[in-house]
Amino acid sequence: MNAPVRLERYVALALQLDCDGVHVDADRAASGPRMMASIARVDRAIGGAKRWIGQDLKLVVLPEYLLSGPPWGETIPQWLDKGALAPGGAEYEALAAIAQKHGVFLAGNGYESDRHFPGLYFQACWIFDPSGTRILTYRRLISIFAPTPHDVWDRYLDVYGLEGVFPVADTVLGRLAPIASEEILYPEVARCFAIRGAEVFLHSTSEVASPNLTIKQIARRARALENLAYVVSSNNSRLDGIDVSVDSSNGFSDIIDWSGNQVALAGQGESQVANTTLEMAGLRAHRRKPAMANMLSRQALDLFVDSYAQADLRRRNGLLEGGRVVVPDRSFFVKQQQDAIARMSARGLLV
Secondary structure, three states: OOOOOOOOEEEEEEOEOOEEOOOOOOOHHHHHHHHHHHHHHHHHHHHHHHHHHOOOEEEEEOOOOOOOOOOOOOOHHHHHHHOEEOOOOHHHHHHHHHHHHHOOEEEEEEEEEOOOOOOOEEEEEEEEOOOOOEEEEEEOOOOOOOOOHHHHHHHHHHHHHHHHHOOOEEEOOEEEEEEEHHHHHOHHHHHHHHOOOOOEEEEEEOOOOOOOOOHHHHHHHHHHHHHOOEEEEEEOOOEEOOOOOOOOOOOOOEEEOOOOOEEEEOOOOOEOOOEEEEEHHHHHHHHHOOOOOOHHHHOOHHHHHHHHHHHOOOOOOOOEEOOEEOOOOOHHHHHHHHHHHHHHHHOOOOO
């Protein structure tokens, strides 16, 4: 298959928008219209951004769980009903139409069901191309609040394979890979995408907003630098419908270049300010240059294979019993972490 003709430069936007959570809604009949109203806001915002920034705007990244907010005490079945999207459902059709209407690659994040894993939902990142085709789906691997592919690992690999666990979209913009929210803190996630060629990390997040360096701001710079990649990170502005202070996650979306420099930064509130030109030709030239700063080429990954394989701290397949999917209650996630800590203690990792 021939590689696409790639753009050497284009504008990317981390679009900062309010999140209108569905927590107050009793069921899908109430939450569905709320989600569609949020999608309409996305449409208007991208239309305005295209007029303001110009036709070079090719990539738009939306905040984490923009259409729903996070689960907040709901059971797994309750959130599956009112907070998770069905692949191919009306919400995704509307998002695809927005990408096509405005001629952009549109990336975002939310919760979705999967017919292969009945009763569960996963937190999913997705990308639509300018034709409205969904070209990538990634399910968050590390989460303290939601089921992950690791919880059904053997069956997930049977269905999607390892490349489906770490998908990279090869596009005219370059090779795009998503990172979900807190996963920016885990270098292995970004590295697994980088060794598959990812050049731009699309980071949908909902995080503490502060003018001081936060842990995720530090992590974004590290992931960019160590993988020689751009990071386009979109945070929520207001977080409504949930009983936390509405401005706790408000703002400071940013874009980081491959040297770890913050090259665009939004303030607070709904904003199109976090946009900049991605110089892809420069990134690609830097990756090909033998130098001390070419960290990606200097990393001997086989050094760490045995240590990782032997660690085995968090048990896989926690939601599979005899190949059958188990729908957990919320206590499952705490018990999984307690079990991992106990294993760490037993192996002498903890003093």
